[in-house]
Amino acid sequence: MKVTYPEIGCEDIDAVVQAACVELLQHQGEDGAWGDCFDTGMMPNAQTVISLHLIGHRDRAWIEPLVYAIRQHQREDGSWGLFPGGAGDVSTTVECFYALELMEAWAAEDAPRTRAKAWIARHDGVRRCRNLTKMFLAIGGEIPWSWLPSPWLYTLMFMKGSPFSIQDIATFTRVHIPAMLVLSLYRYRSPYATGALRELVRYEEHERDDPLTNSFRSNLAAWCAKRCLTFLRMNMGQDGTLAGYHSSTWLSLFALHALGVDLEAPIVQSAIASMRQNLIVNNGTGYAHQQTANAYVWNSALASRVLLEAAIPPTYPPLQRAKAYLLSKQQMEPRTRGPIGGWGFSSNNVKHPDCDDTVACLDAFMAFPDVPKSSVDVGVSFLFSMQNRDGGWSAFEHNCDKRWLERLPANDMHRSMCDPSTADITGRVVAFLLRRSIVSPTHPSVQRAISWLQANQCHDGSWYGRWGTTYLYGTWCAVQALVTANFSLSNTTLKRALRWLLSVQRLDGSFGERCESDVLGRYSPASAGQPTQTAWGLDALLYLYDCSTDSTMRSAIQRAATKAAAWLLDNKSADGWHDTLPNGSAFPGALYVTYHIYPRVWPVMALLHFRRSIVGHKERPEGG
Structure with a gap:
């Protein structure tokens, strides 16, 4: 039959393809890039509000949309989750609660606040948070540094003959570690700490942070901090951000302050200004999100390829602008570790190329008849070398497969090392x-x-x-x-x-x-x-x-x-x-x-x- x-x-x-292409072109920026949002939920919104407060930067036009978004996404049970329909997440809930407390965004007797406190208490409280959340809480003086894993083990990664090096750790985690190590070694506390979570946090006297008086520990901390500072200076972009990631950048700014850099220093203010550009606000819908990184390069490669697949001529001016934008983001500067010729994910990621973005950019490029052969050749060489x-191939690294690193005490997230x-x-x-x-x-x-x-x-x-x-x-x-x-x-x-x-x-x-x-x-x-x-x-x-x-x-x-x-x-x-x-x-x-x-x-x-x-x-x- x-x-x-x-x-x-x-x-x-x-008809559907034509309408979709028209709509896609409407989202292209003047620089040729697509700035569609890279949304990772409420956590970066909360971390940004927290960090701006603890670094002493007051910007209502930046903070208020994020506070509004946090309040809008609280659930009936008082929690915040990682995604719609998922279970409440302790770390996200604590960070959102902390952000709202710092901003005095609700009254003590408000029902949403009461529900959030009760939910956190039912789920074993602040101690159950992931270590990244605890890091922000310790910076804010809300918990003692003793609640985080001891940093002394991790000084080994800077020592010759050690069983592991910082270079053995994946980029997306590696760029966080030196700052976290400095902050933990010096038990840094922001000058703008407030004790906003005193109702949620209880700890014993012996858990309080003691001064770093032991001479050996003090000397080891100074030795390690010097190497961490070298890492930060080598890996920060010209805008002060670290791989374009918001969390690594915030922690790095606090670490610089712990090492004596003034919070008003140009590098700090430049990084803050750069991260502000990752704020996306739609006044029509009320949507607001602080991106953990912008996705300009990735977005633009995908958009270019689909438009070319839809038979839009490569000579069309918007596509020519996209090609020029992508070509400008190829990372051709010699690196201390790794080949040249790849692309990174974000517009301000200039030192950390990856395979996925390189594939996407090359795939789009090769549909253009006039792309420089040298750019394609060096990009392909980058891929083969990785x-x-x-x-197989990984996203960021070459032979980064010491699986036992996932069991280190400080690692409490899946597939992060x-x-x-x-x-x-x-x-x-x-x-x-x-x-x-x-x-x-x-x-x-x-x-x-x-x-x-x-x-x-x-x-x-x-x-x-x-x-x-x-x-x-x-x-x-x-x-x-x-x-x-x-x-x-x-x-x-x-x-x-x-x-x-x-x-x-x-x-x-x-x-x-x-x-x-x-x-x-x-x-x-x-x-x-x-x-x-x-x-x-x-x-x-x-x-x-x-x-x-x-x-x-x-x-x-x-x-x-x-x-x-x-x-x-x-x-x-x-x-x-x-x-x-x-x-x-x-x-x-x-x-x-x-x-x-x-x-x-x-x-x-x-x-x-x-x-x-x-x-x-x-x-x-x-x-x-």
Whole structure:
């Protein structure tokens, strides 16, 4: 019998793609970049309010929108969570409570304040916070430094012959450690500390901070602080920020003050001014967020590629501005450690390139006919130099895989110390190298990466994705790589991937995964489909369709893909698609990301692929 499909024609997709491209272009800045928000929840809002107070910087236009956002996101039970629908989080709740207390944003008897205090007490109080939260509390004089792990063990990372070095730790954590070490060694307390949490904090007399009187400890602290200061000066950007991250920058400014730098010094004020630029406020909706970093480079690479895929001429002035912007962000200055030629994530990240952004920028660049070959060549060389000994690729590091570092006492967050090979980064690098014909599938680097992907497929047929949500993202990236490497659907690895994708597709055709997957170690379905994740699922199905020759298999994939495409078309509002859950992961169980640009780009890419593969297919297969 004839199979019934939703009626999707080229004109349906073309109209949606055109409207999405127009809307995407409206978000481009004058400098050629896309500044769509990199939203990591309430924690950076609270940390910014806290830090501005403790550093003595009073800026109502900056602080008030963040305070308003914090109050708006408090839940009925008094808590704040990491993402919508998730459980309340102790660290986030304590930080939000502390920020509101410092700003005197509520009265002592206000019901929301009472509920927050009660919730914190029911969940074992301030002692249960993660160490990063405790660091801000200790800086503010709210808790003793004895509540944090002893810093003395970590002085080893600056000593010759030590079993570990600071360079063994992943960039995103490494840039925090020297400042945290200085602050802990000197038991720094802000001159603007207030004791705002006295109702929540109780500690014994023996826990109070004692003066650093022991001469050996004092000399060791001074020796270590000198090396930390050298690290900070080498790694801070010209604007005073550290890798463009807000938390590492705030801690570094406090550390500089602990070492004698005045809070009014140009480097401190420059960093504060730079971080203020990461504030996003929409006066129309009341939305406000302090970004942990801006995503200008990543956003602009993705936006450029989707516009070029939609057949907008590369000579179009907005695309030329985007190309110029991305070219200006390639990191060509010699580095003390690591190759040149890569790109970083943020506009002010000038010293810490990564593989994912480099792939995204190169992939966009190579669609332009007039990109300097030298820029492409050095970028590709950067990628090859970053392949790990196991055959995979990581986001930031090369062979950063001392897993035992995750068990150090100060580390209380998942996957924060190492940067091992991951399916998402490996898949994206391989797919890029092959799609752009830089190497052939028989190239030794590709073969090693393919072996790594096959060896690291989960038992259910999926792959774990480190930087997106989670198994859908990893599976999408891995499938792209394998299909681009000329695997067919007769291959067992891809068959298992297809079975998994079909098993997790929702009845309405969409895909949706909860953030908890990355902590649970298994796929956790969301209660509703998400546009970005549906785009990933659809695109993965289409890659599998493209490599299949079996008519029955193609029919099954076509049914699933058509349902997913129909869901995307039906769920686009006048101003585009919107995810209701985070679509990225930073630190599993501690920090999640909502990339506002993702629903602007990935559904368009998937629908364009659907148009090429299925809508243009003249004969409808029969079966089931």
